Amino acid sequence: MSTTLIPPAPVSDRPAHRDGNVLRWLGAYTASMVGDNVYYLALTWAAVQAGTPAQAGLVAALSAVPRALLMLGGGVLADRFGPRKVVIASDAVRCAAVLAVAALLFATTPGLWPLAVLALVFGTVDAVFMPAVGALPARITGHGQLTRVQGMRGLAIRFANVVGAPLGGLGVAIGGSAAAFGFAGLLIAVSVPLLVSVRVAELPGDDNATERRTAWRDLRDGLRYIRGHRVLAPLIVAIALSELGFVGPLNVGLTLLADERGWGASGMGWVLAGFGVGAGAAALLLAVRGSLPYAGRVMAVTILVGSVAIGALAHVPNVVAAAGVAVLIGLLTGLSGALCGALLQTRTDPAYLGRVSSVSGIVSLGLAPLGMPVSAAAIGAWGTGPVFVVSAAVCGLGGVLALCVRDLRRAELPK
Numbered sequence: 001m002s003t004t005l006i007p008p009a010p011v012s013d014r015p016a017h018r019d020g021n022v023l024r025w026l027g028a029y030t031a032s033m034v035g036d037n038v039y040y041l042a043l044t045w046a047a048v049q050a051g052t053p054a055q056a057g058l059v060a061a062l063s064a065v066p067r068a069l070l071m072l073g074g075g076v077l078a079d080r081f082g083p084r085k086v087v088i089a090s091d092a093v094r095c096a097a098v099l100a101v102a103a104l105l106f107a108t109t110p111g112l113w114p115l116a117v118l119a120l121v122f123g124t125v126d127a128v129f130m131p132a133v134g135a136l137p138a139r140i141t142g143h144g145q146l147t148r149v150q151g152m153r154g155l156a157i158r159f160a161n162v163v164g165a166p167l168g169g170l171g172v173a174i175g176g177s178a179a180a181f182g183f184a185g186l187l188i189a190v191s192v193p194l195l196v197s198v199r200v201a202e203l204p205g206d207d208n209a210t211e212r213r214t215a216w217r218d219l220r221d222g223l224r225y226i227r228g229h230r231v232l233a234p235l236i237v238a239i240a241l242s243e244l245g246f247v248g249p250l251n252v253g254l255t256l257l258a259d260e261r262g263w264g265a266s267g268m269g270w271v272l273a274g275f276g277v278g279a280g281a282a283a284l285l286l287a288v289r290g291s292l293p294y295a296g297r298v299m300a301v302t303i304l305v306g307s308v309a310i311g312a313l314a315h316v317p318n319v320v321a322a323a324g325v326a327v328l329i330g331l332l333t334g335l336s337g338a339l340c341g342a343l344l345q346t347r348t349d350p351a352y353l354g355r356v357s358s359v360s361g362i363v364s365l366g367l368a369p370l371g372m373p374v375s376a377a378a379i380g381a382w383g384t385g386p387v388f389v390v391s392a393a394v395c396g397l398g399g400v401l402a403l404c405v406r407d408l409r410r411a412e413l414p415k
Helices: 020-050 055-059 063-081 083-107 114-133 142-199 207-210 214-227 232-261 264-289 295-313 319-347 349-382 384-404
Strands: none
Touching: 020 055, 020 083, 020 114, 055 114, 055 295, 055 319, 063 083, 063 114, 063 214, 063 349, 083 114, 083 142, 083 349, 142 232, 142 264, 142 319, 214 349, 232 264, 232 295, 232 319, 232 349, 232 384, 264 319, 295 319, 295 349, 295 384, 349 384
């Protein structure tokens, strides 16, 4: 079957932080991420009010199931129909679902069932939304600006994490769960017209999406593409190892460590703040510089040094030292994570970006969280010190792998 090839539309090489097209995308992404943070707080609060703590935990966890199971399919959809269309449609569905539950809660007290349905819908749409978000930057800016965009995206995530919870708390204080859900829906709604205004360029390989191929064949082709790629295959394995070693200690492990040392909630808050400051600084560095030399080597070394810092966190003498180590962990893991994302963006053929993003998302959001209950059980059996050291070793294996694989070690970012 022959197809008419359309020349790719030009992509601007203007610095991303001065490109109105990129800034509209960044505004949409930021509004959506802040809305997500408000939504999760509203969901948790509403579930606690409507049921037992165990039921609330189950409702909060429901989103993870369809997200993990369907994300590969979401990557296929993003590559088939174009990430812009998929992002706009999924954001609109998320907005409508959240506002519908807000209206229901304003009108009545329906119990847990609408919250459970909302969590399932949100997780299902996230499985489509996340791969499309990963595939979009390459179509809105020049190849040489993708690293800077990764830094800007990291800053948006940090901003959303900082302001989302207080905004959600404000919504609950003003009008309960219904107001918080309404606030979340309105924030997500802001992103939709901004996304509609974003101009998207056609890239080489986009014409392949119009071929009549089954979704199953597209999925197999995507996995085969990753498996045969000399940079992407080891990179995704390195991401998996580093995430497995990082997620447990910096989530459930930190809570148990603070309790064991008597730091209390305020002490844990200082440690988390230190991590956020370090990660924000890493994102700002990439947003300002736009690129770093020797990206593969720097990524590997920051994973290795970051893993040492993770292991050291359980052995610091006081909360001040722990906050300082957390700043270092945030800086190093933020930098390595942003470099991983930039290498994924720049080394992937545009026709496969959705599927590559979906595999990376499954590793980060599906596989890595499995380490949290394992870490909690291990800490209960052996204490925080040994578990943090083992987690650091697992994380460090990602850096060792990156150094041992020549093509990944020598990978560079566009200048």
